[in-house]
Amino acid sequence: MAFRIAAQWLHSCAGCEMAILDTGSRLLSLLDGIELVHMPLLVDNKYHAPDRPPEEADIPPADLGLVSGGVANREQLELLQAMRRRCSFLVGLGTCASHGGIPAMINSWPLAEGLAATYENIESGTPPAAGSIPAPLDRVYAVDEKVNIDLLLPGCPPDPEQIHQVLTTLAAGTRPPARTGSVCDRCPTRRHSMADRPQVRRFVEAAAFDPDRPVAAMPCLLEQGLLCMGPVTAGGCEHHGAPACIGARAPCRGCYGPVAGQGNQMVAMMNILASHGLDFRSVVDRRAMLRFAGAHGLLRPVKPK
C-alpha cells in the first residue's frame, strides 16, 4: 500500500509548502511510492466546511503528517489536534512550526496591543468583529507546545534537500539521521581572532571579500564585526559547501532557530559577544535576535517596572 502523507498549513506563509515543491523532479519520482491524501495547497478535498466547527475537520488518516506554521488561533489549534489524531507520525515543518518563526514576534506585546498596532497600519483600520475570524490565542505557539510532535524540521523554509531526505527515509520505514551542530560548525570561512573587534555593526555595508575567491577565503563575518548569528543557530542550510547566507556573503539571521532544543538565541548570542570582549551595547535591537524563535515563552511583553 502506498505511504500516505497529509500536509496541513497553520500559521504559515506557504514558503514551507513551496520548499516541498522545490524538491523538484525528485518529488515526481517519490510520487510513485506515496499518496498525498491531504494538502490544501495542491488537493481540494473539502476537509473543512466553513459552517462546521474546525474540530470536525475531515482529515483522512495518514502514515505521515506535515504541519507548517505555528499556532495563533483556535482554528489552527483544532486543525493541529485533528492532524495529531489522524497521523501516525507527525512532523513540524519549518521554523514557524518548530519555534514560532517570524509571526511569534508579536509575542513581544500583549495581544490587544499587538492587534491594535497591526490594524492601525492597514486600510480597514479596525480589527475584524469578534466571530468573523477564528478567535486568536493569547500568543503564537510552536506546534510542540500544543501536541506531541515526532520530528521537528526547522528552517525558514527548510532546505528542500532535507525535506526530500526526511520523506524518503520515513517512507522507507526508517528514521532520518539526527542533525547536530551550528551554522558555524558547517561554515568554511577563515577564522582567526575577534580580539580587535570592539563593536558589532549593522549589515548596511557589505562584508569584505574577494568575489573571485571561494567562501573559504573570506574572513569570518563575525570577526569582521558583522552580527552573524551562526554560532547560536542550528546548522543544516548548506548549499555548495557553505551555509546559504554565508555563501551569499551575508551574515546568518538565525532562521534555523536555536542549536539545541529550546535554547534562547538572544541570550546565547549576547553571551558570545560579551565573552569575547565585544561591546554588547553596540547591538541596536537585541530582541530581534529572537525573530525566528520567540515561541516557547521566549519573547514576551517586557513587564512594566
Next chain:
Amino acid sequence: MPHQSTILAFCCTWCAYPAADLAGTARMDYPAELRIIRVMCSGMVHPDLVLTALEKGAAGVMVLGCRPGGCHYRDGNTITLARMEMVEELMEDFGFDRRRLFVGWCSAAEPDRFADMVRRMSARLERLQGAGEEN
C-alpha cells in the same frame, strides 16, 4: 527575609567555594537561605543559568569567584565580569531588577569576606522585597 526565599550562589572551586567551606568550619554566621552550586570557574556560569534561576523563583543569584588577578585560570573572572555586566542588562528585558544579581570576589582564605557578601546580598534582597519591587 522570609524563610522560603532562596539565594543561589555559584562558587568557583578554587576560591569562593573553599572560602564558604572555611566559613562553615569556623562556624561563622551567614543567612540560611543560601544554596551553593560549585562550579570549576565563575567564568563558566552561562547567562542562561542565572536567568533560569530567577525564573524558577530564586530571590537572588550570586556569582562568586577569585579576586581579580587571583584566578586559577588567569582570566576566568574577567570573563565572568564581562558576562555578568551583560546579564544585568538582559535582566531588564526579562523584567527582573538588576540588583537581584550579585557578582563578587574573595580569596580561598577569606571566609569572613564571603560571609559578609552573603549578608549584604540578603539585606539587599530584603530591602527590595520590603519596597515591593521584588520583580
